[in-house]
Amino acid sequence: MKRTEKRNVPIFIILILALASVLLGSCGRGEGKLSETDFSDGILKIGVIDGNDRFLYQSEDGFRGIEADLGRRLAESMELQPEFVLAATEDEVLSRLDDGLVDIAFGRIYASDSLDSKYLCLKRYGKGGFFLITQKNNYIDNLSGLATQDVGITNKVPADLSTDIPYIGGVRLDSFEDVNRMAAAVENGSIAAGICTEREALSVISDTVQAQEILNTPMESYCAVMRKGDVTLYSNLGDVAGDYMQEMAEYGGYRDVSAKKETIAIMRDEGGESEDESPEGQEDSLASEETG
Numbered sequence: 494m495k496r497t498e499k500r501n502v503p504i505f506i507i508l509i510l511a512l513a514s515v516l517l518g519s520c521g522r523g524e525g526k527l528s529e530t531d532f533s534d535g536i537l538k539i540g541v542i543d544g545n546d547r548f549l550y551q552s553e554d555g556f557r558g559i560e561a562d563l564g565r566r567l568a569e570s571m572e573l574q575p576e577f578v579l580a581a582t583e584d585e586v587l588s589r590l591d592d593g594l595v596d597i598a599f600g601r602i603y604a605s606d607s608l609d610s611k612y613l614c615l616k617r618y619g620k621g622g623f624f625l626i627t628q629k630n631n632y633i634d635n636l637s638g639l640a641t642q643d644v645g646i647t648n649k650v651p652a653d654l655s656t657d658i659p660y661i662g663g664v665r666l667d668s669f670e671d672v673n674r675m676a677a678a679v680e681n682g683s684i685a686a687g688i689c690t691e692r693e694a695l696s697v698i699s700d701t702v703q704a705q706e707i708l709n710t711p712m713e714s715y716c717a718v719m720r721k722g723d724v725t726l727y728s729n730l731g732d733v734a735g736d737y738m739q740e741m742a743e744y745g746g747y748r749d750v751s752a753k754k755e756t757i758a759i760m761r762d763e764g765g766e767s768e769d770e771s772p773e774g775q776e777d778s779l780a781s782e783e784t785g
Contacts, residue, residue: 528722530596537573539564540586542600544692548619548715549599559737560599563618563717566733567597567726590718597719597726601692603651604716613727614716617734622710623650623658624694626672626679626687626702633686634705636660643667645675645687657711658688676702 541549541560549558556564556577568575578595580586586598590612602608604616626645627633636644640663646655647669655661667684669675675687676697689697690713694704719726 529725530720530723532571532573532596535572535574536576537564537568537571537597538576538578538595539568540578540580540589540595540598540600542580542583542586542692544601544695546695548601559618560717563730563733563737564597564599566737567730570729570733571726587718590720596723597717597730599717601690601715602718603649603690604714605651608716608718611721613719613721613723615719615727615730615734616714616716617731617738618717619715620712621691621715622712623654623707624689624691624704624710625707626676626689626694626697626704628679628682629701629703631686631703632705635708636664636686639664639685641665642685643683645669645678645684647672647675647687647689647693649690649693650688651713654711654713655688658707659709661688672697 541556541564543549543551543556545551547558549556549560551557555561561577564577565575578589580589580600583600583602586595586600587602589595590598601619601621603621604614608614625634625636633639636658637660640660642664644664645667649672664685667678669678669687672687672689672693673696675684675689676699678684679687680701688707689704691706698704717730719730
C-alpha cells in the first residue's frame with residue numbers, strides 16, 4: 494500500500510499543475526491573466542486621469558495630450574477603436590485595469606518596483622520632478638532656507654528618490670497621506686512648506702497656496718501600465734512611443750500632433766522655459782523637461 498501511495502503523489506501533482514495551466518491560459522480582460530487580452534470586440538479600453546495639462550486634458554473634441562495621442566496611436570496600430578475611460582485617481586485606474594475594465598492605464602503613474610512586479614510598465618513617455626507647496630506669493634523653490642523647520646511630504650514621493658532632494662536632510666519631515674491636508678497645514682502655518690508630486694501639486698493650487706518645482710529635483714519616470722500577459726500590447730506601445738518621441742523632437746516639444754498645431758504649454762513656473770532632450774538622450778523619457 495505504501496508503494497502505491499508514493500506512485501499516486503506525483504500523478505496528483507501533475508493533475509493540479511494541469512488545472513492551473515488551463516486557468517492561467519484562459520483569455521479575457523482581468524487581473525491574473527497571463528495570456529494576452531482578447532480584443533475580438535475591436536475596442537482598446539484606455540484608462541486615463543485628467544490632469545488638465547500637457548499629458549491629458551479635455552477639449553471640445555475629446556481627450557487631448559501626450560497620453561491621449563499615445564492611446565489613439567496604439568489603438569490604430571492594432572486596428573482597434575480607442576475608448577477612453579476616465580478615472581479620478583491612480584488607485585482607481587489601476588483597480589479598473591485589475592478588474593478588466595480597461596486594457597492599459599495612463600495617468601502620470603510613477604514607475605516603481607512594486608508596479609514592475611505586478612504589471613508590464615513602459616517607462617518611455619514622460620518624467621516629472623517634485624514640487625514645493627508654499628503659501629501664496631512665497632516663491633521658494635528649494636529647502637536650503639528651511640533648515641530645522643517643519644516640512645510636509647506626501648507618501649506619493651518615493652522614499653528612494655526623496656533622499657536625493659537637495660537639503661532635505663536639514664529639515665524636519667512630517668509625513669502626510671493626503672496632499673489636501675498638507676496644503677491646509679501649509680496655509681495655516683503648521684508647516685513651512687510641503688513636498689509632493691507634480692499631479693498632487695496641480696490638484697491643490699488655489700488662492701491661498703501655490704507650487705514651484707524644486708530646484709535640481711530628482712526625476713521620476715512615468716509609466717504606462719498593462720497586465721502581465723499583454724506582451725503584444727506592450728511591444729506595440731514601445732514602437733508607437735518611439736515614433737511619437739521622434740515627432741516630439743522635430744516639433745521641439747509637445748504639440749497637439751493630431752491637429753498639427755501647437756496647443757497648451759504648461760510651464761512648471763510662471764515665466765519658465767522648457768527644453769526637450771534629443772531622442773538620443775531620451776531613451777526612457779518622452780516628455781521630460783528642464784526648467785530655467
